[in-house]
Structures are given as C-alpha cells and as structure tokens.
Amino acid sequence: xxxxxxxxxxxxxxxxxxxxxxxxxxxxxxxxxxxxxxxxxxxxxxxxxxxxxxxxxxxxxxxxxxxxxxxxxxxxxxxxxxxxxxxxxxxxxxxxxxxxxxxxxxxxxxxxxxxxxxxxxxxxxxxxxxxxxxxxxxxxxxxxxxxxxxxxxxxxxxxxxxxxxxxxxxx
Amino acid sequence: xxxxxxxxxxxxxxxxxxxxxxxxxxxxxxxxxxxxxxxxxxxxxxxxxxxxxxxxxxxxxxxxxxxxxxxxxxxxxxxxxxxxxxxxxxxxxxxxxxx
Numbered sequence: 118x119x120x121x122x123x124x125x126x127x128x129x130x131x132x133x134x135x136x137x138x139x140x141x142x143x144x145x146x147x148x149x150x151x152x153x154x155x156x157x158x159x160x161x162x163x164x165x166x167x168x169x170x171x172x173x174x175x176x177x178x179x180x181x182x183x184x185x186x187x188x189x190x191x192x193x194x195x196x197x198x199x200x201x202x203x204x205x206x207x208x209x210x211x212x213x214x215x216x217x218x219x220x221x222x223x224x225x226x227x228x229x230x231x232x233x234x235x236x237x238x239x240x241x242x243x244x245x246x247x248x249x250x251x252x253x254x255x256x257x258x259x260x261x262x263x264x265x266x267x268x269x270x271x272x273x274x275x276x277x278x279x280x281x282x283x284x285x286x287x288x
Numbered sequence: 289x290x291x292x293x294x295x296x297x298x299x300x301x302x303x304x305x306x307x308x309x310x311x312x313x314x315x316x317x318x319x320x321x322x323x324x325x326x327x328x329x330x331x332x333x334x335x336x337x338x339x340x341x342x343x344x345x346x347x348x349x350x351x352x353x354x355x356x357x358x359x360x361x362x363x364x365x366x367x368x369x370x371x372x373x374x375x376x377x378x379x380x381x382x383x384x385x386x387x
Contacts (some may be wrong), residue, residue, distance in 0.1 A: 173379055175370045186366065196375055228334070233368040235327060242322040251321050274324060281326045285340075 121279050123287055132223050133287045140217040148208050151201040169225060170243045204233050214244050228265050234273045240264050290383055314357040315367035317350050318379040331376045360385045
C-alpha cells in the first residue's frame with residue numbers, strides 16, 4: 118500500500134520533504150500511465166471528449182475562445198507533456214526497496230503528482246461517461262468489464278487525498 | 289474607502305458605466321463529479337492564496353450551487369487564472385463581471 122511519510126526539512130533548501138513508498142504492483146501501474154496518457158494526447162481526433170475535458174473552453178463566446186486558443190497555442194499541451202516526463206523521471210530515479218520503490222518528494226513534485234493523477238482520473242471518468250456522483254456509479258459486480266477502471270479511479274483518488282492532506286498539514 | 293456623495297440619478301450598478309477595459313472579469317469554477325473536494329480546496333489555496341476558510345467556502349459554493357465566482361479581476365489576469373485552473377483539471381470559464 119501507498120505510504121507517505123514526512124521526512125522533515127531539506128537541510129539545504131529548508132523545504133518539506135516526504136518519502137512515498139509504492140509496492141511493485143502500484144509502481145508498475147503508475148509507470149504505465151504516462152505513456153498511455155501521452156498516446157491519448159497525441160491523437161486528439163480519436164479522443165475528442167477526453168481532450169475537451171482536459172482542455173476546456175475559457176470563454177463561452179466562440180470568437181473570444183478562438184482568439185484565446187490562438188494565443189495559447191500548444192502551451193497547455195506542452196505543459197502536460199512536461200509533467201508526464203517529470204513523473205517518468207521521478208519513477209526512474211526512485212530508490213529500489215525490497216518490495217517496491219521509494220520516492221523523495223517536495224511540494225513541487227507532490228503538486229506534479231497531484232496534477233498527473235487527477236488528469237488520469239479525469240480521463241478514466243470521461244471515458245466511463247461519469248457525469249453524476251462517482252460513488253453511485255461504481256459497479257457492485259467485480260466481473261463488470263469496467264470494474265478495473267473504477268478500481269484505478271478509486272486508488273488514484275485515495276493517493277491524491279493522502280498527498281493533499283500531507284501538503285495541508287506537513288509533519 | 290471613502291465614498292463621494294452620490295449625485296447620480298442612474299441607479300444601475302457602477303460597473304455598467306465603466307469603460308469596457310475597466311470592468312472586471314469573473315473567474316467561474318464549475319462543479320465536477322470527479323475532482324476531490326480536498327483537491328479543489330488545495331488548488332484554490334495554491335492559485336489564489338486563500339486561507340482554509342475562504343477556500344472551503346468557495347469549494348462548497350461550487351459543490352452546492354454548481355458554480356462559484358472565485359475571483360473578479362482584470363481580463364488578462366482572469367485569462368491567466370482560468371488557464372491555471374485548467375492545468376489543474378478544474379472546469380473554469382470567465383465572464384464579464386457586473387452584468
């Protein structure tokens with residue numbers, strides 16, 4: 118199971134540092150997600166609903182929105198790709214422990230993890246067509262073909278909650 | 289802030305008489321069934337510097353009312369905030385304030 122521990126302050130920067138323990142199964146699932154998300158971002162025409170959820174409109178007026186999109190260019194897509202790359206690098210540089218990985222995280226890297234995991238949750242939920250209360254849509258039948266997706270949604274939500282709680286109350 | 293004696297006969301809100309460029313834009317966050325409530329509070333605190341109480345109040349407005357105006361600022365600032373909210377996966381739009 119995911120374990121997050123506050124390790125104190127970095128002696129050089131004075132910033133809070135946490136260690137995040139992932140067992141092998143968690144680490145391998147999480148490590149597979151950046152490539153999946155990147156592949157999806159690379160094919161916007163095949164994933165229209167998900168793309169619209171990740172890059173929603175700023176303006177309701179179509180002309181204003183078109184101008185806004187033009188000004189933004191690819192910057193939002195690039196930012197997400199950079200986040201995915203940062204997550205890959207953190208997983209690759211994590212310390213190998215007997216049953217999994219241990220990552221050292223500061224506030225900035227926790228923030229990246231939160232955005233990454235939240236994006237994955239949004240993608241899965243959009244794919245599943247969840248538009249109302251998530252809890253009421255979880256299938257009770259473990260044989261349901263969507264059960265693994267709901268399980269991943271729930272798992273990522275649990276880790277998100279742990280990270281948010283730690284950032285709100287370090288130590 | 290001290291107010292000048294009101295000599296206007298027009299009782300419409302002040303913002304209606306302001307030049308277009310001075311009217312603030314409302315940054316609106318919309319309810320979403322996926323984003324965790326605690327995550328939304330975190331994002332509000334991080335982007336807007338809200339304290340616990342204000343961030344929770346805004347989050348509950350989004351949750352209960354379906355939307356909340358989180359800040360009203362000049363246009364470029366509003367565009368910046370909406371873009372940042374999108375980067376965090378929140379549903380946000382901007383609209384002219386004072387309507």
